[in-house]
Structure formats: C-alpha cells, structure tokens
Amino acid sequence: MRILHTSDWHLGRILYDYSLLDDQRVVLGQVVECCRTGGYDALVIAGDLFDRSLASEGAVRLWSEFLRDFRAACPLLPLLVIAGNHDSAARVACAADALERSGIHARGGTEALERPVELRGATGERMQVWLVPFLWAGDLDGGEADGERAVRTQAETLALALERIRPSQDRSAAQVVAAHCFTRGGTPSDSERVLVGAATEVEPELFAGFDYAALGHLHRGQKVLDHVWYSGSPLPYSFSEAHDAKALLSVEVVPGRPPRVDRIPLAIPRPMRRLADTLQALVVDPRYQPDTECLVEITLPALETGANPFQLLKQRFRHLCSLGYAPGPWAPAGDAPVPASPRRGGDLLSDFRQFGADLGLEPDGLEARAVLVAGLARDLDQEVL
Secondary structure, three states, rough: OEEEEOOOOOOEEOOOOEEEEHHHHHHHHHHHHHHHHOOOOOOOOOOOOEEOOOHHHHHHHHHHHHHHHHHOOOOOOOEEEEEEOOOOOHHHOOHHHHHHOOEEEEOOOOOOOOOEEEEEEOOOOOEEEEEEEEEOOOOOEEEEOOOOOOOHHHHHHHHHHHHHHHHHHOOOOEEEEEOOOOOOOOOOOOOOOOOOHHEEEEEEHHHHHEEEEEEEEEOOEEEEEEOOEOOOOOOOOOOOOOOOOOOOEEEEOOOOOOOOOEEEEEOOOOOOEEOOOOOHHHOHHHHHHHOOOEEEEEEEEHHHHHHOHHHHHHHHOOOOOOEEOOOOOOOEEEEOOOOOOOOOOOOHHHHHHHHHHHOOOHHHHHHHHHHHHHHHHHHHHHHOO
C-alpha cells in the first residue's frame, strides 16, 4: 500500500513581516495535485498543521480551502492528521467524529491512541495507521500520589504510548505510525521551536515493530532509520533552510519489509537567498537581479555598519527580511550557504514584527504595537539628530 507523507505546514506563519499564506496556498495546490494523480491509499500529515495554537483567520481559511479542494480532487482518499507542538490539540480534533465519516481522521489528544485507522487497498491489502499526536511529558501520567511511577519526560511518554499500541497490532497488516517528536540523530534547522532539555529527544528504536514511521517536527526532510523518516516542511521557514530541497514523501509499505521511500520535489513560489557582499555591489551589481524577488537575508562588512543601509537595500530587494554584519576580515560570498554572523542589525520594525509573531501575537494586535514602535523609533531619531 502507498501513502503520501507530509508534515509541518505551519499555516499562517509570518517570516519577519512577510506573510507566507499565499506561498502556502501554492504548495498545498501541489499536494492536492499529487494526491489526485499518485494512486495513494492515504495522505498523512504528521503534525504542526498550524503555526500557532490559536490559528489566525487566514490560516483556518486556508485549511478549509485545502479540505474543499482535496475532497473535490480525491473524493475517497483518506486524510490522516495529528496535532503537533505548535497546534492546539482540541482545535485540530474539532468535529473529528463528523469528519471521520467523510474519511478525514484528525487526532489531537491521547483519547484514541489505541484505535488505529484501518485501511484496505484496491486488491485487498490491509494497513493499520496509528496516530500519535505530540505528547507533553505527563500526558499519560498515571497520577500516583507518591510520584514514583510518574511519567516525567517526553521520551517516557512516547514510549508508554507505543507500548499501549503494540498489543492491538495486527501483524498480518502493514503497520504505520504517524508521530510528532524529535528523534535522537535528527538534524534540526533554525525554524523549529526548540524545547528545553534533552528530555525532548526520543530514541528512534522506539519505532521498532512498525513498517514505517511518518514523523513530523523537524523541518529538514531526512531518514533517521530505514523505516523512520521526516518529510520536512513543504516550505523553508528560516534562512538556515535556504538551500534545502523541499519535498513530499511517497511511501510504499509492505508488511515485514523495509519501505520504499521516494521524494517528490515541491516547487517553492518564493525562494530564500542568503547574500553576502558590499553595499555598493548589492545595490548595483546585475548578478543579484535574479534575487530581487526572493526572500533575502543580507550580510555586509562590519565597516559599513554606520551607513544604516536597510532602506537603501529594500528598494532593490523588496522582500529583504534581515540585515547582519560580518565581524573580522571580509570575503564576499555572493549567495552564501552559511551566515557570516549571528548578530542581526536590521530594520527595527521588521525585527519587532518577527519577535511578536514568534510570541504568537495576533496580527491585528501585533500591527498596533508595531505602529507604536515605529513612532518611538522616529522620536528617537529626532532626539539623536
């Protein structure tokens, strides 16, 4: 049987002051087309459907549009989705019983861990898909008064969830588990929400006994073990992913055998670029013309810090998101795969909007605060002059 594995859509995400909703709409159209033409038995979304637990209206509207288009293109294809750490479990699973009647299986909490989605192929093949949403430490705690049997870490919680599943597995059917977690050996990027402490990491060997583990949380598509894969996010959500190839995973699962996993590349509507050069070169050099409509992070020599060049660069790179300065000796690198400096000295208002978005502020409230920050910045400039 064949599944299409994706995760970490982060609908509604804002990169600095640039809303990614339109880019996400384009990519989701590619997902629908792939489902329509690929002959799959299920679409699996392994968590972080939304970027915030209280999703914006635009994000919810985009999810609704996707469900409409998906069902129009694939009237009978099952869709399986779990909540990730960015999601509200209750909101992802809202109306789950009603949706299940139309082949949309949404799981947000622990109430249905031991109830798989049973799928049957066109020629009688069978598959059990176990849906394990993101689990916080203690979600499966027995609550003993003395605390000796308390489940204290995420690793222990996930291990307990999988142990509860194993007795109900039908080994004559293909076994797939969808989970949202950070496995040891996985490679993160800058855009995941980093949780404090090693307790966030789990051993990939926990997924022994499954023919395929469809994981979400890490935004770089990668294989952890032969049967344990991250699909990665469908768009780059930080400049550390500027050179990552984004894809869906087409997975063929046979009971008792290693899965066959093929990457289906996604076309990114607005690529990311990391540029490092002098201000003069970036403003006039024709070789940067192809980058002018990209999302751009720029690094300048430290000697140019006094020029405050953000607005000048913005005239050419209208989606300039971040401006930094390289310490030490200067060596122009053009489209640089590695940032020259972690220090950011970009536009104050743009940085504030990104900070507010990371905190989960609603767009209206964030913009009202941004107006105040802009006014304070103007007042400060006048005082300095």
